[in-house]
Amino acid sequence: MGRGSSIEERVARAAEAALQEHGYVAPVDVLVRMGWLQPVHRDHWRQGRVRDLEQVVEAGPGKVSTAMRALQRWAREEGLQPTETDHLAGTRDRRGLQFSAGGAAAVEREYRTHWIAPTASGAERARLRERGNRAPDLVVVSPLRDWTCAACGGTGHLLLMEDDAPLCLVCADLDHLTFLPAGDAALTRRARRASRLSAVVVRFSRSRQRYERQGVLVEERALVEAEASCLADEEARGRRRDRDAERRRAADSRLAEQMAAEVRRLFPGCPAERAAAIAEHTAARGSGRIGRTAAGRRLDEHAVELAVVASVRHRDTDYDALLMAGLPRDEARARVRAAVDAVLDHWRTVPR
Numbered sequence: 001m002g003r004g005s006s007i008e009e010r011v012a013r014a015a016e017a018a019l020q021e022h023g024y025v026a027p028v029d030v031l032v033r034m035g036w037l038q039p040v041h042r043d044h045w046r047q048g049r050v051r052d053l054e055q056v057v058e059a060g061p062g063k064v065s066t067a068m069r070a071l072q073r074w075a076r077e078e079g080l081q082p083t084e085t086d087h088l089a090g091t092r093d094r095r096g097l098q099f100s101a102g103g104a105a106a107v108e109r110e111y112r113t114h115w116i117a118p119t120a121s122g123a124e125r126a127r128l129r130e131r132g133n134r135a136p137d138l139v140v141v142s143p144l145r146d147w148t149c150a151a152c153g154g155t156g157h158l159l160l161m162e163d164d165a166p167l168c169l170v171c172a173d174l175d176h177l178t179f180l181p182a183g184d185a186a187l188t189r190r191a192r193r194a195s196r197l198s199a200v201v202v203r204f205s206r207s208r209q210r211y212e213r214q215g216v217l218v219e220e221r222a223l224v225e226a227e228a229s230c231l232a233d234e235e236a237r238g239r240r241r242d243r244d245a246e247r248r249r250a251a252d253s254r255l256a257e258q259m260a261a262e263v264r265r266l267f268p269g270c271p272a273e274r275a276a277a278i279a280e281h282t283a284a285r286g287s288g289r290i291g292r293t294a295a296g297r298r299l300d301e302h303a304v305e306l307a308v309v310a311s312v313r314h315r316d317t318d319y320d321a322l323l324m325a326g327l328p329r330d331e332a333r334a335r336v337r338a339a340v341d342a343v344l345d346h347w348r349t350v351p352r
């Protein structure tokens, strides 16, 4: 084989290798494996910096269409399943990527079609399709050389390529975002999820001849939130230990048992384990909750009802989400009142 092998043979080898590695074959990947497309050029195309893929493919149009036909023939002979996949640019408009110079619909469809192994399960196929269709990350480049913003003539540490012209973050409307360096996977994931707008920062590595991730740009608010939740994880573990100990102490107290019985008497439809949880929660030692007040200790009906209402409000309604959204407490309570009453009525009237 080697040098003298035909395009058909080279396509088959590249496709075979892609199938082994990914479980599917993408035409663009085949071109890369055949040595006709440099990975860095593929990246530029994905970043929306090249009008169409064929501009950077290092083979004439005749050879490329021969290869595309060979790939389809090979894939059908192997019994692979065709699935059309969206290809979106890592630009703000997430426009569809163009493959061919001419842009003819039939040719574009050939490029867009991925071939999936016949042995793939329905779930695997759905996952591959979903992954293929996912919008790529918005990409911001940390440039190696001096550069000038195409819109304002300024410069900066980072740039966004738009229609193959560099924009500074101010002109790209990304200057309100904060840079979070790579390294903390959990923090990065949370910050991106919490951020309405985010971008991946890459820098070209001359030695490896490819773009490498430096970090992400996220909203400051999202970063603060993510840091708090990562921190809370550690604290939460400690708090859970405390709560467990507290619960054990409360659970064997007579007060909690009596209170659970009273909850069940007033709300026969309340599940037993829920009644126990409410009683343990409210009777917990050292807390200022109503279970510890004089009325609670006397098992005043009203105090028990208040404990049940509080539990239902937090666990069975949107109350916490409304508070999270910044709604004043009174207003949030008014909004969930009907939902709370519905649960209480149900528990009062429907015995288990």
Ligand SMILES: [Zn+2]
Residues within 6 Å of the ligand: 149, 150, 151, 152, 153, 154, 167, 168, 169, 170, 171, 172
């Ligand atoms: Zn600018």
